[in-house]
Amino acid sequence: MSSATLYSVSYFLVNYVLTHIGSVLPAPLNAWITNGDLVTGLAVLVFGAILLGASMINTIVLIWWERKLLGRFMDRRGAMHVGYAGLLQNFADGFKLFRKNTFRPREADWLGFFSGPTAYLVTSFVIFGILPISSGWNSGVLPLSLLLALAIFSFAPLFIFVSAWSSNNKYSLMGGMRSAAQMIAYEVPLLLAVVAVVIVSGSFDLTTIVYEQQNYWFWGPLFLALVVFVAGMLAEMERIPFDLPEAEAELVEGWNTEYGGMLFAFFMLADYLRALVGSILVVLLFLGGWTMPTWVPSAATSFPLAGIFWFMVKTYLVFGLFVWIRASLPRVRTDQLLRVGWNRMIPLSLCAVFLAAALVLAKCVWPFGCLPSMGV
């Protein structure tokens, strides 16, 4: 199965189903239904559906994972009644939100109020189409997939601001302003940290970046970049300690104060989708993606779907780190956050870039080893 890709699997599925349906149909219909274009088109649809479903389920399980971890950090249990160990609790919550009435404040702007959360959710979903999750399990070869992912990722402040402004609430507006300021401030160090990785790996393609890490994972030599990247990701994901846009203590719920029902669920889902994307990016850029170090026994890496398995394990562990940070740190203040962003993070990320350049020039660095030949 290791050679199978997500697309080949969905193509096989569609082809199999359509051939069997066509075999019982009369000839002209049979020819039409098994024609290559239709199969390809349906395969793409199935591909999208699988992606959507997988990312959705992963997101919801991620929420469960956070609740359970946070519970233990706080000396309690987390969700535990619906399903085994509360696994179905979030599905139940989602269903409840789905059934709730969605209403709009009278003075709110109709278009922005409804399009904001929708666009926020959709753009967060789209990124999953780009991210590779194992060798071959991607949407084909996109040479600039990293850049594209980050570009879509940074759409968010726009939509947040639109929905905050259009909901015509002072708290929402303040939250939206904070969110825009924060995301723009942390976009720069985030991208600079990525530049460090790109310099070392010599490619914007995520698959290439992962294969560049076959000798050593980048988190060791590029530790500075990792720190900057994680901090920037925390700010982008709006998680504690950088969750001031929705600082519930003073701003009620920040930019989603006026949202209820499914629209709120959109925000919630999109937040966790972004958290998932953040964790995945950390794994891809710094933790070797789906590959494992060579000293790991091959039995642990050669079973079917081993790549996806290890990838998910790493992703959830990285998210566990975010949860740990959330469990132990209070929220910072806007001015402090921005000051740290512009005054500390950008110089740090520039340092990281220089370090990366030095790493490339040196080729081999002592405890880690050498870069693969593909390097610049």
Next chain:
Amino acid sequence: MWINMGPQHPMTHGLWNLRVKIDGEVILDCDPEMGYLHRGIEKISEDRHYNEVVTLMDRTCYVAGFAWEHLYILASEDALHIVPPERAEYIRVMCEEFQRIGSHLMWYAAFVQDLGLMTPFLYGMRDRDIVLDLFQSYSGARMTYEYMRVGGVRNDMPPGFSAHARRALDWLSDRFVEYDRLCLGSEIFRKRCDGLGVLKASDCVATGVTGPMLRSAGMRRDVRRDRPYSVYPQLDFEVAVADGADVTGRYLVRMEEMRQSIRIIRQILDWLDHHPGPVLADRLPRWLGAPYAPVGKEDYVLKRNYPKGVGLSSIEEPHGEAQAYVVNEGSEHPYRVKFRSPVFANISAARHYLIGYRVADIPPIMGSVDVCVGEVDR
């Protein structure tokens, strides 16, 4: 731009409204609006018997019920010329000190949660539960105790209480180290709280601010020491003082007060172990006993001509200096009951410690005031 923080707002911890005028994120003006929880406790008290008012006292400040019971009982004993047995006084002081720990733990939980940190909230609530367990073991309720009576307390400690209490105290004093590590040991916490909500001692005195807020400004005023009531003169403790006059200072003062409370309770437990005795004054007027039957058209009390009196009591409640003024006109109901709530005065000075800070600073500052709306509105 004026924004209303409240009456339903995560910052308020109760029902009140803080109207804030802001420019961007900076606070230009503020105006607290109270009264959303006004239940007319002073008025209802006028229609109740002396002991029945105790049921209202638990609900005056729902996180410091024992302190308010003690306050009211001290004043009405003065007004009614009744002297409680010594053991009852020790038990009351123990209740008050345990309540101080419970209230401060509740404060700790809510305050750190305002900073966005959820973990200490659960630690604080978990450890407060220990205190509530102890309360329940002798008073029979976890928050609304109805335990103190004019002339003593309702019942004595159950057997084995002091061993359990000591174990709980050991557990609690270990936990305080953990609390400090979580808060003071965190750079972000210090950045958020140092130099925030400064209210200098002179301003505190002018605006009537008392309690941990005053002591965090370096002023060593504590009713327990300055005007000792009940059995406090026999107890050895220190008054916690900090010098920052800011949020961190208030945090430090409250943490130190909890340690001192543990010290006081240990002394009281030693005393209680060696001095058995009655806990209720033995000869009480009929209408102060629990089985009181108001009867007939004749006003029995006026017939007996019970001596009139006025009582003023003042205690160091967890939030500050609380006072009660009870007027006894010789009837079975108090003629007038008036309370001074420390939080009432502390909130009224809001303008002095909020203006000039940022919107994000409101939750920690108001959290450090430890607002309990129940006792402000009464």
Next chain:
Amino acid sequence: MSDPVTATEKSSDNPILWVAKPMVTAARQFAKSLVRPSTVIYPYERLEDPKFRDQVRIESGKPIGVGPIWDNYRGVHALNIATCISCNLCAFSCPDLCIEMVTVPGGDPKHPKKCPQIDYGKCSYCGFCSDACPEGCLTMTTRYELSVTKRSEMVYSPQKMFGIYEQKLPMHPIRVERPANEDQILLEPPLCIGCNACARDCPTQCITMLDIPKPEAKAGEKVPKRIWKEPVVNDSDCVRCGTCINVCPKECLFWGNRK
């Protein structure tokens, strides 16, 4: 007393490495609660369950089960109808006026037996009623689960409370000593007409009507028309409920002190 310490001197826990301390603290708690968090899984584990209390105690590093005593929790009342004497003291002592005396079957038709009915929508669980009960038939139990779907179901009839009594839940072993009562029922003899109302309605039957000599008629005065009996209260049996004073048609009984 020693000199005051400033709080800053005593507990200055300064940050190391930005946020290392809180993160380590949280991780330590994480490791601890992997074994067993402090949560009491309520419907399955109950604090009042002695087995659970023995199993998880503060010694095991968990802050639950400190209090040894759950039996004196002030929850729903239990009423032993058989020993209730209908003295009304519970209803009198209720600060929230939530107790109403309702007729229960079992009394004689002329003087129906009345037992308390409690509206838990109003009750504040202060325990004054069970403290006031002279016979110990109205007690508070450890039961605290009262959620119902209708407000009318919050009103517990005597029969319902008797049902709780029959479950033999732990009932408040800390019994309050009734404070010594310096008052007694006194009589103003000239007003009494000997009507027997007090003796008839006394819940403890502690009033006996004794014959008194009928005075001789003096010149110019009429002997008052009355029954020549007077109530005598047996002080040791009296529960001081005041029923006699309430029923007295001539208001000749009153509270007082012979000393």
Next chain:
Amino acid sequence: MQSEDLAKALAPVLGDRILGVEPFAKTAGRLRFRADAALDVFRAVKEDLGFHHLSMVGGIDWVSHREVFYVAWSDRLGQYLLLSTDLPADAPHIESATPVWPSANWHERETWELVDITFDHHPDLRHLLLPDGYVFHPLLRSFKLHEPEELEVKKRSV
């Protein structure tokens, strides 16, 4: 400091503006003063005797008249002082203590709305605990609990 000492200390400053100092349990005493000289008394008490901290202001409705009482604390003496004065039952008013003790602000607002005692020259005499426009004064003896019907009638007539 006992009540006699207090009277002696205040006599030269205030003269006949104080009506007497009675002993009061656990305080320095109860100082009764003439209502029209309130501000002078407050100033003298605060500045000459060091009662810097005003902890409570309250009113009592004695049907025939009303009483205002103030409780102040002196760090120097380590004692409380009770000040009280009687006001007529109809349109009772007294000078506000806010110029001397700013902390009197909210206490006076509360006393004004609950006991119906007007404090002249108060900077901000608004409703505090009761809703704006509320016409009753609940802590007056004439405001009865347990009689909602009566209240209804009264409300309609207002």
